Amino acid sequence: MVKICLDAGHYGKYNQSPCNKAYYESEAMWKLTEHLKEELLTYKDCEVITTRTDQTKDLALYSRGQKAKGCDLFISNHSNAVGTGINESVDYVVVYRSYKNKNNADELAMKLAKAIAETMGTKQAPRTATKKSEKGDWEYYGVLRGADDAGCPLFYIVENSFHTNPRSTEWLLKEENLRRLAQTQAKVIAKYFKLPKKTTMPSKAITPESPAEDIKWLQERLNIVLPKIYPAIPGIVPLQVDGDYGPKTRIAVLMYWDALGWGRHMNDDGKKIGVSTREALAEGRIK
Ligand SMILES: [Zn+2]
Incomplete structure (x- = not known):
């Protein structure tokens, strides 16, 4: 059994896109996380929890990471920003992983980054990154520090390109694209952990007239x-x-x-x- 903890970056209406006012990072990532949970549950031997049950309620970053206690994987989904205005040129996927490269974290990070970039059709090469705190030997990002301290072996922040980029913002605004993004992430995770797909048996007799x-x-x-x-x-x-x-x-x-x-x-x-x-x-x- 693989236990996965999903975290939707931010809550309420947070990080509005300068390209399209309809886009909020918090709302898109909440939807993505819901889809991802659903997609992951189409695989066998997989349990999924989320850091929050209510989109409108905040929870401190470190506490969200701590929810990964007992989990095999923690993923926090985001869209990135460069500056505060519209930026036509910067458009890539980056996955932050353990700066110590704990459990060879870069492997799954890179697989996720590449697959997401391919699905989104982003302009620049997908990449992985790390950020260590300047104050000591711990993760800079609160959610990752929380997950690390909770003993979670693999923890990531996934930046699904930029909501300062018009093209990526429009892409992320489409519900069916968020679904595809969730399918892509779930597929990579399932492959990494060797999770087979659940077969859903049709509930009615199958005849030539069946769906x-x-x-x-x-x-x-x-x-x-x-x-x-x-x-x-x-x-x-x-x-x-x-x-x-x-x-x-x-x-x-x-x-x-x-x-x-x-x-x-x-x-x-x-x-x-x-x-x-x-x-x-x-x-x-x-x-
Ligand atoms: Zn974010």
Whole structure:
């Protein structure tokens, strides 16, 4: 089980963009954090907590970091600013990590930075950075110091480019882009911790009339189990995962039933996937 602590940078209406008055760093990062939690929970063996339950309530930086106690990872999401005015040229992703490079923190930091930059299409190269306090041997940023002191092995501040940059601000204002950003971050984190994706079993019988998503689930699951049962099924497996319940999918279903010893199904046309078959597929059963 991997436990992850997410922190939305700032609260209420904080850090308004000079490029578009509709943008507040606090609001966008709150949404991003909610999406990220949802995305991470589509993976197995993953638990997610957040530093705050209410967007309008503040909590001191150090206390937010301290919430990472017992967690494997702490991530604080932000958008960056250069000066107070509009800046057309500065547009990059930076991930702050442990200045001691604790647990080789730079590895995940760089992976996050690169993937986010690719998703956002930022202008300059993605990078990682560190900041040590001038007063002593501790992290400069309060949230990171809190997470470090709490014993969290990996802690980051993710700056999803700049809200002083017009292009990035417009990008971050779109709800569907925040969702994509969350998917990107979740994917990198899941890959790093080797978390498999949860398979969500359709709740109703699957037939040729079912939603394409349900049929795709069936095709994906058949592509996992059948090659383990039959060394080769030329022309049938792998099925094209297209959401179309055609003759090949039907044959694959009949072959799967056969392998499970569920009769010859001479009278069955393989066009209805009931709960027993869905459960067998979800478990990846092969006999
Ligand atoms: Zn910030």
